Amino acid sequence: MTPLNPDTTLIALIDRVALADEKALRELYEMTSSKLYGVAVRVVTNREWAEDVLQEAFINIWKIAGDYKATLSPPMAWMALVVRSRGLDFLRRRASDRADRMQELDDVISDTVAGDSPNPMDVAQASEQAVALHNCLSLLENKQREVVSLAYMRDLSHGELAEQLKLPLGTVKTWIRRGLEQLRGCMAKLA
Amino acid sequence: MNLIQNPSLTEQLAASYALGTLRGGARRRFEALARNHAEVRAQALIWQARMSSVAELQPQAAPSPVVWKRIENLVKADKEAKSMQAARAPLKPDAGWWSSLNLWRGLSSMGVGVAAVALMVGVNLNSINARLGGEVQELTAKLSATPEIQYVAVLADDKAAASMLVTFDPKSKRLTLKRVGGFQEASDKSLQLWALPQAGGPKSLGVLGSDAVVKLTAAGNEVNVPTLAISLEPKGGVPAGSGPSGPVLFKGALIETSL
Numbered sequence: 001m002t003p004l005n006p007d008t009t010l011i012a013l014i015d016r017v018a019l020a021d022e023k024a025l026r027e028l029y030e031m032t033s034s035k036l037y038g039v040a041v042r043v044v045t046n047r048e049w050a051e052d053v054l055q056e057a058f059i060n061i062w063k064i065a066g067d068y069k070a071t072l073s074p075p076m077a078w079m080a081l082v083v084r085s086r087g088l089d090f091l092r093r094r095a096s097d098r099a100d101r102m103q104e105l106d107d108v109i110s111d112t113v114a115g116d117s118p119n120p121m122d123v124a125q126a127s128e129q130a131v132a133l134h135n136c137l138s139l140l141e142n143k144q145r146e147v148v149s150l151a152y153m154r155d156l157s158h159g160e161l162a163e164q165l166k167l168p169l170g171t172v173k174t175w176i177r178r179g180l181e182q183l184r185g186c187m188a189k190l191a
Numbered sequence: 192m193n194l195i196q197n198p199s200l201t202e203q204l205a206a207s208y209a210l211g212t213l214r215g216g217a218r219r220r221f222e223a224l225a226r227n228h229a230e231v232r233a234q235a236l237i238w239q240a241r242m243s244s245v246a247e248l249q250p251q252a253a254p255s256p257v258v259w260k261r262i263e264n265l266v267k268a269d270k271e272a273k274s275m276q277a278a279r280a281p282l283k284p285d286a287g288w289w290s291s292l293n294l295w296r297g298l299s300s301m302g303v304g305v306a307a308v309a310l311m312v313g314v315n316l317n318s319i320n321a322r323l324g325g326e327v328q329e330l331t332a333k334l335s336a337t338p339e340i341q342y343v344a345v346l347a348d349d350k351a352a353a354s355m356l357v358t359f360d361p362k363s364k365r366l367t368l369k370r371v372g373g374f375q376e377a378s379d380k381s382l383q384l385w386a387l388p389q390a391g392g393p394k395s396l397g398v399l400g401s402d403a404v405v406k407l408t409a410a411g412n413e414v415n416v417p418t419l420a421i422s423l424e425p426k427g428g429v430p431a432g433s434g435p436s437g438p439v440l441f442k443g444a445l446i447e448t449s450l
Contacts, residue, residue, distance in 0.1 A: 020273075022266055029259055037254040039246050051258050058262045062269070073243065080246035121248040130244035137248070148210065152245045155211045180206045184199070187241060 006031075006125060010075035011068075018065035025062055035076065035125050036083045042153050043087030053090050057083040074127030088155050121145075136186035144179035147172060195228060202234055209238035257350065264345040264353045268446065272343050272358075341411075344419050346441035348372070354441045355421060357384075359414045366407040366414065368399060374440070376401070376423060383428045385435060387418040393435055398428035419445055 010031065016024030036057065040050035060082055071078055123134050137145050151161055158176065162169040195201070204221050207213040213221060225232040346355040354372035359365070368384065376382055384407065385393040396414070397407040399421070420442040422435035429436050 020270065022263075022270070025266060026259075026263075029262065033258070034251040034253050035247075035249075037258075038249045038251045041252050042249045047252075050252075051254055054254055055258050055261050055265075059265050059269075062262075062266055073240065074247075076247050077240075077243045080249075081243050084246050122250045123248065124251065126247045127244065129240065130247040133241055133244040134248050137245075149245055149248075151212050152210050152242050153249070157214050158212055176207075176210070176212055177203075180203060180210065184202055184206055 007075055007127060010079075014061075014065050014068045014075055017062060018068070020062075025058070028061070029058060032076065032079055032125070035122075036079055038122070039080045039083045039153075040087050043084055044090055049090060050087075053083065053087045056090070057086045060086060074129055076125055076127055077130065084153060091154070132187070132190050133183075136183050136190070139186055140179050140182055144175045144182075147175045148179045148183070151176060195224075195231070201231055202238075205231070205234035205238045206242075208235055209242040260352070261347070264347070265446070268343045268345050268356065275358075342414060342445050342447055344443045344445045346419060346421055346443040348374075348441055355443075357419060357443075357445075359409070359411075359445075361411040361414075364408050364410060366396060366409050368405040368407070370403050370405075379426050380437075381424050381426050381428050382421050382440070383424045383435065385420045385422060386413055386416040387420055388416045393420065395428070395431070398424070414445070417444060419443060 010028070013024045013028040013031070017028060033054065037050060037054050040053040040057070041047060044050050044053055057079075061079060064082075068075070068078055073081070121134055121137065123131055126134065137148070140148070147161055147165070150156060150165075156164065158169060158172050161167075161176075162172045165172070204213060204217075208218065208221050221231075221235075225235045341361050342357075342359040344357040345353050346357060347353050352372055354370070354374050356369040356371050358367050358369075360367075366384070382399040384396040384399060386396055387393050394413065394416075396409050396419075399405045399407075420435075420439045422439050423437040424435065425437075
């Protein structure tokens with residue numbers, strides 16, 4: 001018998017979670033929590049908050065697992081999006097604490113953008129679709145890749161990115177535009 | 192619209208749309224276009240799917256083991272609340288009691304299915320009605336005696352170990368607290384339960400006896416708060432009207448079960 005591909009295993013677990021199977025939730029958590037916690041940390045930038053977000057996301061997955069099938073998404077992409085949404089909700093709830101949010105911008109990101117050091121992307125457990133995107137993102141300059149990734153993960157506008165990264169607005173706009181242009185060309189070749 | 196004749200511009204806009212950096216009027220115009228033109232809509236969907244993979248590429252990090260513990264507690268509380276709800280048939284006033292599937296299930300599980308009644312009694316409709324009326328009455332009485340759990344909270348200590356399971360039944364105004372951890376206060380101390388409203392100070396919901404299960408009475412509006420907490424107080428609790436004087440031992444979010 002051929003080993004199951006990870007997507008098949010995850011999909012089967014999500015199906016069981018939809019039937020309120022707690023053991024399946026536990027297995028799903030064991031297989032995905034490190035990856036999904038990474039997503040949460042990236043969105044909210046604070047490890048303690050990220051734990052709250054991960055918890056909310058799994059309770060959410062417990063409740064909406066039945067909706068997964070209809071999305072046609074790779075399972076990890078779907079779960080990562082649930083985490084991202086819960087993370088963005090979390091940031092919105094704290095939006096009155098703007099100073100807080102600004103100050104929490106982690107050093108890794110400022111370093112990546114300032115010094116152009118590579119930011120690790122992680123293809124472990126990533127879907128085929130994500131591997132393709134990864135290959136194209138790897139062709140971008142580090143700082144371009146970083147602003148694209150940050151814009152998406154934290155749902156930030158050009159203005160907010162410029163403010164958080166302490167960069168001129170024009171620079172952010174240019175990086176994003178060029179980043180997307182290159183990504184478009186690269187993905188077109190793969191498709 | 193010239194955008195349609197310019198596939199690379201369409202794609203660039205679709206990518207910015209999916210990334211989230213297309214904002215304001217430009218975003219609204221793009222959305223309107225996507226609603227009217229399938230090819231624009233397709234590009235938007237393709238790029239949304241591609242961008243969703245950005246989330247998959249984030250580096251991993253290990254969460255603290257307490258996170259799973261917290262999830263497990265919440266899931267248990269959720270399941271418990273659901274099975275309590277399933278125990279009572281939802282008598283929704285708008286739907287009428289006869290449309291309730293659970294009611295019919297309840298009737299048949301009471302021994303005599305409606306079909307069986309019809310068969311046995313034949314055409315005597317009056318008899319069926321009389322019989323049904325009696326069963327409905329009995330069932331209604333039974334249902335109103337079943338507790339309706341509207342709120343659940345798992346109160347945990349600072350290490351996130353669950354210590355107290357709290358449920359609230361607004362119908363009987365009854366708060367039930369079940370000790371689930373090993374904590375036992377000293378004989379000269381009492382545990383006191385507090386509602387922590389969004390605004391204003393903590394409001395006492397009562398002092399706990401030393402039994403494993405404690406029942407307190409509270410009005411729904413007193414319990415309609417985001418968080419409950421338990422503090423360690425001198426025997427008998429603090430004087431009425433004052434706030435907690437001792438340390439907060441357990442705390443947890445109150446979850447409405449009818450979500």
